[in-house]
Amino acid sequence: MDPDAVAEVSRVPHGSSDDVNLVDFSANTNPERPPGAACAYESAFAAAGRYPPDDYTDFRVAAGEYVDCDPHHVTPTAGGMAALRLAFGVTVGPGDDVLLPEPSFGEYDREVRLQGATPVAVAHDELLATDPADYAAVVVCNPNNPTGEASDPDELRAYLADCRAADTVLVADEAFLDFTDYPSLAGEPGVVVARSLTKMFGLPGLRAGFAVATGELADRLDAARPPWGLSTPAADVGAHCMRQSEFVAETKARVRRERERMRDRLSAGFEVFPSDAPFLLLGVTGEGAAGDADALLRHARERGFALRDARTFETLDSHVRVAVRRPDENDDLVEALLSFP
Template identity: 65%
Template sequence: MDPESVARASRVPHGGTTDPDLLDFSANTNPERPPGVEAVYQDAFEQSTRYPDDDYRDFREAASAYVGCDSSSVIPTAGGLEALRLAFELTLAPGDTALVPEPSFGEYEREIELQGATPVAVSHDELLDSDPTGHAVAVVCTPNNPTGEVAPRDELVAFAARCQESGTVLVADEAFLDFTSVPSIAGEPGTIVARSLTKMFGLPGIRAGFAVASGELRDSLAVARRAWSLSTPAAAVGAHCMRETEFVATTRERVESERERMAERLSARFDVSPSDAPFLLCDVGDEAVESLVEQARERGVAIRDATTFPTLDSHVRVAVKRPDENDRLLGALDV
């Protein structure tokens, strides 16, 4: 990390509210959790008087089956964001440049800048057609946050190959990919995949995730990963969740069905972007975003002011939750 860049850095706004009286649609986390999580956590708590086994074999085996890669390629991290930081720390130096989608997750630019490198923004729907030559890193978010579209896998694999040819490391953020049936690109040469267990399993406070890479990239990530990178409860709960395949399938079905229903209703008032993710981006047009956010808040619902994303000046983002909760959101927005 570059000390001079840290001195110039600032925090990035995110969704989520700490107000317990609000139904939170501003953060894209599953309102459901897999069965058995509490018992697994309690058992792991009892084991937390000792340091975790730094090999994390059970967690890595569960992760390898979850994304379809070799367990030795899995690098445990405290959430997907730590996987991203680890990737950027290893691949960027002051003066480097990195391609980033726009609009997209604000932490990409911040984390790249913390390394003393410069993010180069490319429209999110044009990034896979761009030339990675001369850039140390290219970042892809699939499905993209906040727009919601998943990258076609064949196009993404072709882009990964071009990155490999040009000596550019591809960092693929797949935080929401498990809400789709699209396979991960984990294991593609020259690629670092970042995965989060926050979204699908509704446990943002656990802080569990992992990176996946092969060859020299994998070896470098494994060496650079901090010791005991997952707490004992995070490792145990994470492994348990990733084996709950029925829960994942049921969640996908609910999200797809509810997302379609919500998009139809919201389209009566807003311009809604097509989405493969557990959220919808809405262009509110001439309506004041701040007033709409406040209206929802007064009616007990928190939605995301998406004008904090670059290039978005008239948008809000809403999560997809349970049917009855989604009905509350739709009512709060008068649709």
């Protein structure tokens, strides 16, 4: 991290509501948790009185099985955000340029600036057509947040080959990829994959995730990671969750079914973007659309729902993002949104 850059970088807004009176559609986390997760947490508490083994063998093995890569290529981190910071920390420095999708997760821009580098934005749906030469790194968010679409696997791998030829690191944020049937880039040379256990397993407060890389990139990640960077409860619960294949399959099926049902109904009142993720981006159209977005957020809140104001994402000026939750909650939200004037 570049000390001279820190003072110039501000915080980034995110979704999530702590109002217990609202159903939180602003954060894209699973409202369900895997069976046995609470027991795994309670069992881990007894071991929390001593430092965790710094090799995190069981967590690495579970993560390797989860994304189909060599466990030795897994670097445990305190959430996907920590994996991204580590990835940028070992690949980007002052004076570098980094290519980012737009609109997309705001932390990419922030983390690049914290390294003293310059973020260069390109339309998210044009990123794989760019030339990666002259960039220290390129970031792909797959599926993209907040638009929701996943990259074509063949096009993504072809672009990774271009990055390798240009000696440019590809940083792949796969926070929502486990809601799809697309393969991970984990274990491919020339890429750092960042994964989060927050979204699929509904445990944002646990702070568990990991990075995956091979060769010299893997060596850099392992050398730079902090000691005991994952708590014992996070490591044990994370390993338990990643082995719950039935839960993952059921969640994917529910999200896919509910997302399409919500999309069909919400299309009657909003521009609804195609999505492979556990959320939908809605465009509020018409005269005074930006003001209507404010009114829509208030309308939803008055009826007990927190939505994500997507206007905090660059290039979006009249949009909201809604998560895909349980069927009855989704029905109630849709009814509330379609009653908006």
